[in-house]
Amino acid sequence: MRAYSSTESSGTFLYRWDPRVKIVALFVYLVFSLSVERIMSLLLSWGLILLLALWGRISLGEFVRRMPWLLWFGGFLLIFYPFLVPGKEMFAVSCGPVYAAASFEGLYKGIVLLLRLAVSLSVLTVIMISTGPGKIFMALEGLRMPAVFLRTAEFTLRYIYICTDELRTMFTARKARGFKPAKSFFNAFTMNTLSHLIGMLFLRTYSRGERIYTAMLSRGYTGEIISLSSFKARSSDYLMGILISAVGAAVFFLDKGAL
Amino acid sequence: MSAENCAVEIRNLFHTYPGGVEALKGLSLKVPLNSKTALLGPNGAGKTTLILHLNGIFLPQKGEVFVLGRRVSRKTEKWLKAKVGLVFQNPDDQLFAPTVWEDVAFGPLNMGLKRDEVEIRVEEALKQVEAFELRDRAPYMLSWGQKKRAAIAGVLAMDPEIIVLDEPWAYLDPLGQEQIGDILNGLHEKGKTIIMVTHDVDFAAQWADWVIIMRDGILVAEGEPSLLTDEEVVSRGGLRCPLITRLFKEGGLMEKEIPYRLDQGVQILRNLLGGCRKS
Numbered sequence: 243m244r245a246y247s248s249t250e251s252s253g254t255f256l257y258r259w260d261p262r263v264k265i266v267a268l269f270v271y272l273v274f275s276l277s278v279e280r281i282m283s284l285l286l287s288w289g290l291i292l293l294l295a296l297w298g299r300i301s302l303g304e305f306v307r308r309m310p311w312l313l314w315f316g317g318f319l320l321i322f323y324p325f326l327v328p329g330k331e332m333f334a335v336s337c338g339p340v341y342a343a344a345s346f347e348g349l350y351k352g353i354v355l356l357l358r359l360a361v362s363l364s365v366l367t368v369i370m371i372s373t374g375p376g377k378i379f380m381a382l383e384g385l386r387m388p389a390v391f392l393r394t395a396e397f398t399l400r401y402i403y404i405c406t407d408e409l410r411t412m413f414t415a416r417k418a419r420g421f422k423p424a425k426s427f428f429n430a431f432t433m434n435t436l437s438h439l440i441g442m443l444f445l446r447t448y449s450r451g452e453r454i455y456t457a458m459l460s461r462g463y464t465g466e467i468i469s470l471s472s473f474k475a476r477s478s479d480y481l482m483g484i485l486i487s488a489v490g491a492a493v494f495f496l497d498k499g500a501l
Numbered sequence: 502m503s504a505e506n507c508a509v510e511i512r513n514l515f516h517t518y519p520g521g522v523e524a525l526k527g528l529s530l531k532v533p534l535n536s537k538t539a540l541l542g543p544n545g546a547g548k549t550t551l552i553l554h555l556n557g558i559f560l561p562q563k564g565e566v567f568v569l570g571r572r573v574s575r576k577t578e579k580w581l582k583a584k585v586g587l588v589f590q591n592p593d594d595q596l597f598a599p600t601v602w603e604d605v606a607f608g609p610l611n612m613g614l615k616r617d618e619v620e621i622r623v624e625e626a627l628k629q630v631e632a633f634e635l636r637d638r639a640p641y642m643l644s645w646g647q648k649k650r651a652a653i654a655g656v657l658a659m660d661p662e663i664i665v666l667d668e669p670w671a672y673l674d675p676l677g678q679e680q681i682g683d684i685l686n687g688l689h690e691k692g693k694t695i696i697m698v699t700h701d702v703d704f705a706a707q708w709a710d711w712v713i714i715m716r717d718g719i720l721v722a723e724g725e726p727s728l729l730t731d732e733e734v735v736s737r738g739g740l741r742c743p744l745i746t747r748l749f750k751e752g753g754l755m756e757k758e759i760p761y762r763l764d765q766g767v768q769i770l771r772n773l774l775g776g777c778r779k780s
Contacts, residue, residue: 375639376599396599403641404593453594460556460587461655462579462611470606470619 256298260475261381267483274490283497284357316356323352508694514564524550526718539705542715543739557581586656592648596640608659626658646677706743706761714738
């Protein structure tokens with residue numbers, strides 16, 4: 243089980259920044275960053291976010307830890323885009339009647355998408371690490387996000403680890419009675435056992451949901467969750483928000499050649 | 502026991518679940534005010550169904566439930582939730598909010614209290630269970646014992662007069678059990694009525710000052726913990742006498758005043774050994 247870092251330990255402005263202003267400002271920054279076309283502009287956007295993280299004393303290790311996700315998805319973009327976008331031929335692969343040519347334009351597009359992904363992931367990392375899930379949900383509530391969406395996300399985050407643990411325990415219990423998954427996915431016994439496992443997890447999750455609801459009712463729940471959100475934005479919070487948005491806009495106009 | 506001395510009074514209560522399972526079949530019992538009551542019984546006795554009636558989750562299908570002298574009905578539901586706090590067996594069923602602070606605040610906010618009052622209550626409740634330092638932590642990051650304490654704080658913040666705990670020792674290590682035990686004793690000293698659901702007879706004998714034994718949805722016996730020395734009654738409840746009682750009975754050590762608590766047994770043994778030494 244992995245949890246997001248606690249926000250208590252750090253006293254930098256990035257951690258103390260009003261979460262609502264932080265989310266809006268970084269979202270604006272992200273929109274500008276994702277609208278640029280040049281690789282240099284995207285690198286600049288990414289670099290600025292990493293600088294912001296460094297200034298806020300967020301460990302770069304947090305970004306490195308998330309890199310495998312980026313490479314996993316981004317790797318596909320880099321591999322396939324050169325073959326999907328027509329343009330000046332870089333190299334060609336032929337296998338009998340099949341012929342595929344990779345283009346420089348496709349590679350460029352792949353790199354742009356990979357960098358956009360990197361900027362998005364970095365912005366999310368900054369928000370998650372410096373705010374923490376609890377305050378993010380409260381801030382989103384303050385920003386008038388639909389309650390049903392927030393509750394679904396909150397409950398998912400709260401119970402996903404428990405469901406995973408439950409699945410792991412059930413799987414271990416089956417292994418303890420000699421179950422060994424066959425190498426072939428289509429083995430009837432393995433398929434049967436795994437489908438029972440998933441079915442049982444579904445039933446247990448349903449039953450847990452009932453118990454959670456009962457526990458909520460016992461503390462007076464009537465269908466509406468009342469929040470204790472108490473954010474008070476100071477002028478420095480707004481100034482920081484304007485600054486971050488302005489930097490995003492500057493990179494965008496630089497990319498478009500307007501600056 | 503007069504009505505004004507009762508925290509809870511159940512009269513001929515029936516409950517049948519959808520599907521036809523009869524969980525309560527005419528249950529009648531009383532829980533004294535400001536008592537430490539152990540609700541004992543084997544699995545399937547109807548203990549959990551009963552406690553869900555105490556908080557208004559279930560309303561009587563047939564029979565009557567009185568809490569602090571008021572008859573439970575749909576009209577008393579909101580009042581009841583403030584007066585009777587339920588602590589569920591598995592804290593993961595109870596702690597659902599992103600942080601401990603928000604979870605503890607959930608009940609008081611539902612009571613319609615003002616924000617300042619809620620914050621004071623949350624802080625006090627967390628300090629009472631020595632979990633104030635966990636306030637910003639996410640529940641999934643806590644140990645089992647910490648989760649239990651946070652779950653109790655969630656109920657304490659509503660300042661109920663009756664606190665009902667379903668198997669509070671489940672999966673707790675001895676240190677965790679001791680911590681929870683101290684918290685509950687402290688609450689009892691402050692005038693709260695504590696009802697604990699358990700099938701641990703030894704613990705019930707040691708801790709409780711009132712004992713209720715249930716089986717198959719009906720009352721087997723209720724009274725002071727000394728009733729746990731009655732083998733016939735206890736076995737009718739699908740249970741066994743406390744270990745210390747069995748030691749004295751099976752060892753033929755005493756014929757009268759058979760102990761049910763460890764300290765009583767120790768005292769009797771000291772007296773016996775003292776007598777031997779003198780002779």
